[in-house]
């Protein structure tokens with residue numbers, strides 16, 4: 001996750017800290033079964049492309065707005081449900097497109113209402129997305145790639161590298177699938193691009209989907225309620241700044257110096273912390289949005305007093321929110337949760353230096369809660385029972 005798929009910012013419970021999930025519900029289909037679609041994904045169409053498609057077939061342009069309303073606020077799952085469209089148009093749409101090209105491979109629900117969906121894509125790839133209920137907030141965390149190339153050593157999503165970028169339609173489909181889980185009188189309020197993958201490595205797909213997410217004729221979510229998370233790819237951060245839309249940016253640091261960061265986040269070897277911080281500063285200057293940094297606290301690795309002091313040193317003078325997330329173990333990886341003592345000490349040092357710190361306490365050791373684990377477990381024969 002260019003994002004640390006495991007982290008959510010201020011209002012989020014991090015994925016690593018999701019409460020224990022109930023037994024997953026039965027899947028729509030069987031593990032490993034690709035659902036090959038021969039038709040284009042309707043959600044990949046821009047509004048202009050939709051209007052052109054309508055015009056080419058003799059349908060009036062105003063139908064575009066009607067169709068979009070059905071999809072983004074009417075929660076239609078098929079073209080047939082768009083009952084105020086002429087039957088011919090509904091038939092033309094169904095002949096030409098698939099509204100959703102994926103399927104729900106697995107859904108897990110926690111007692112607090114958090115829901116996690118494993119979406120199987122048309123080619124058999126799988127990604128995860130999460131809906132969190134927190135007071136009036138209905139926040140979602142969405143994936144941007146199948147797998148991840150960043151290779152963070154503590155992350156399940158990056159264990160097998162990256163397969164491909166998601167299309168804008170596949171990113172939108174995750175948002176809509178989560179929206180459909182809400183009662184009719186509730187709507188999505190916040191989006192975090194912090195699921196599987198590095199969002200800034202897939203800017204076209206991510207920005208295309210977010211254009212719809214913030215459009216008043218789309219999901220109507222303010223960019224100020226949308227966060228893009230990244231491990232820190234300076235050229236892509238600069239590109240995002242040039243787009244000029246005030247999305248929140250969350251940069252995953254995980255270490256206060258290059259030696260340690262390069263061990264934990266291998267892509268750092270080619271970049272270095274200072275260029276990441278400089279790019280974040282430029283984003284802050286152009287967007288006016290407060291910067292958020294993420295730091296997964298790994299027991300015995302990056303949770304020492306010295307690390308905390310170094311961290312305060314590199315962040316000094318910056319207006320930032322620091323989200324610190326005690327690690328949730330991932331099966332097969334050698335990293336452990338920090339002790340309560342080191343968590344407390346780390347917190348004290350950051351707070352006493354005047355940094356705004358948001359600490360998330362780990363809530364459990366649940367299987368499948370951390371980003372990438374649900375997908376990973378589904379791919380192993382032992383875990384097919386989750387389906």
Ligand code: SF4
Nearest residue numbers: 001003148152155158
């Ligand atoms: S490997 Fe990718 S998905 Fe995992 S934490 Fe790193 S950037 Fe995020």
